[in-house]
Amino acid sequence: xxxxxxxxxxxxxxxxxxxxxxxxxxxxxxxxxxxxxxxxxxxxxxxxxxxxxxxxxxxxxxxxxxxxxxxxxxxxxxxxxxxxxxxxxxxxxxxxxxxxxxxxxxxxxxxxxxxxxxxxxxxxxxxxxxxxxxxxxxxxxxxxxxxxxxxxxxxxxxxxxxxxxxxxxxxxxxxxxxxxxxxxxxxxxxxxxxxxxxxxxxxxxxxxxxxxxxxxxxxxxxxxxxxxxxxxxxxxxxxxxxxxxxxxxxxxxxxxxxxxxxx
Numbered sequence: 001x002x003x004x005x006x007x008x009x010x011x012x013x014x015x016x017x018x019x020x021x022x023x024x025x026x027x028x029x030x031x032x033x034x035x036x037x038x039x040x041x042x043x044x045x046x047x048x049x050x051x052x053x054x055x056x057x058x059x060x061x062x063x064x065x066x067x068x069x070x071x072x073x074x075x076x077x078x079x080x081x082x083x084x085x086x087x088x089x090x091x092x093x094x095x096x097x098x099x100x101x102x103x104x105x106x107x108x109x110x111x112x113x114x115x116x117x118x119x120x121x122x123x124x125x126x127x128x129x130x131x132x133x134x135x136x137x138x139x140x141x142x143x144x145x146x147x148x149x150x151x152x153x154x155x156x157x158x159x160x161x162x163x164x165x166x167x168x169x170x171x172x173x174x175x176x177x178x179x180x181x182x183x184x185x186x187x188x189x190x191x192x193x194x195x196x197x198x199x200x201x202x203x204x205x206x207x208x209x210x211x212x213x214x215x216x217x218x219x220x221x222x223x224x225x226x227x228x229x230x231x232x233x234x235x236x237x238x239x240x241x242x243x244x245x246x247x248x249x250x251x252x253x254x255x256x257x258x259x260x261x262x263x
Contacts, residue, residue, distance in 0.1 A: 012214040014200045016207040017047070023208075025059035030130030033209060041137040044216020046165055047127070048197035050208035051116055051145040052107055054123045054161075060115040064105060067113050074101035074115065080242020089148075089242065094120065095231040096160055098147050116145065120161025121226030128163040128222055140165035140219040143227070144194035146203075150239060157198035159190035162227040166190075166218045188230060189218060 019036040023029070033047065041047075055061070062070055074092045081088040092101040094116060102116040117123045120143045128141040143161030148154075159167060167190035197210035234240050241249065 010214050012196075012212070014197055014210055014212050016200050016202075016205065017209040017211055018207060020053070020207070020209060023053040023056040025056065025061070027057045029053065029057050029127055030134060033127070034131060034134050036209070037135065037211075039135070041131070041135045041139055041211070042213070043138040044213070044219050045137060046140040046142060046193060046212040046215060046219060047131070048142045048144050048157075048194055048201070048210045048212060049124075049127065050201065051102075051120065051143050051160060052104070052114055053208045054117045054120070054127075054143055055114045058117055058123070060117060061108065061112050062115065064111050064113050067100075067103060070113070070115060071101055071103055074103065078245070079240070080245055092116070094160065095228060096145075096147075097231065098145075102145055102160075116160065117143065121163065121228050122161075124161040124163035124226060125222055132164075132222075138164075138219060142190055142194055142197075144197065146198075156191075157194040159188075159194045159227040159230065162190050162224075164219055164222050164224065165193075166220055166224060167227060167230055169218075189215075190227060190230065193218075 017033065017036045019038075020032050023032070029049075033049075071088070071090070075088075075090040076093055077091050079089045079091055079097055087099060089097060089099055090101050091097050096102060096116070103113055105113050108114050124141045124143045127143075128139060131137070131139055131141070141161075141163050142159045142165060144157045145160045146155045147158045149156065167188060169187045169189050193212055193215070197212055200210045201207050
């Protein structure tokens with residue numbers, strides 16, 4: 001399901017939700033976020049929640065010594081790696097293409113690594129349902145993580161989980177300001193909101209949640225497709241391999257075909 005916007009542009013407000021303490025395994029995120037919000041949430045608000053606090057609450061941490069084993073378990077396929085093998089871009093079991101399957105040691109105690117949440121969409125649904133129940137506000141939730149981008153340096157935040165939020169706006173079939181038809185325009189608004197919210201949260205501020213207000217048109221039922229619908233499937237991905245991996249694969253196929261002709 002996708003959303004077709006029907007309202008004009010409006011003011012967008014984004015601010016960090018302060019007062020959330022350090023999160024540990026087993027903590028009730030719904031209660032912590034609701035307490036920090038202190039009755040300020042309204043219908044149509046969207047909470048962007050850093051995946052790290054979700055992982056911490058779910059106990060998704062391991063000793064750093066187990067990083068390689070964890071990476072192997074989380075990896076579906078290697079997309080690309082550097083010549084040393086130190087940097088590996090992989091597709092994880094969640095369908096996300098990222099360095100080291102999103103396994104990270106930042107903002108964690110020394111010697112500890114964090115895995116991504118077991119099911120970020122399910123985590124987002126639990127948060128959204130709990131917050132709707134305890135606050136009475138029809139809110140949406142996006143779980144965000146920091147990802148790199150092909151062909152561009154640096155990183156931005158993106159949605160890896162979502163609930164109660166349309167992750168796409170469907171503009172195909174509409175016309176632009178000059179009356180020309182839009183053929184391929186389909187903004188991933190969940191990623192845009194995740195990235196915008198990170199400007200308010202900031203990486204080293206210790207503030208893991210931001211509130212986005214002004215896009216209530218994006219908020220819907222908890223049965224909307226989550227962020228798992230965002231990654232492009234391999235059969236539609238023109239860049240499913242790194243350049244070196246694609247070359248080696250083509251070379252191996254060429255050698256195999258040459259060998260078959262010599263038999």
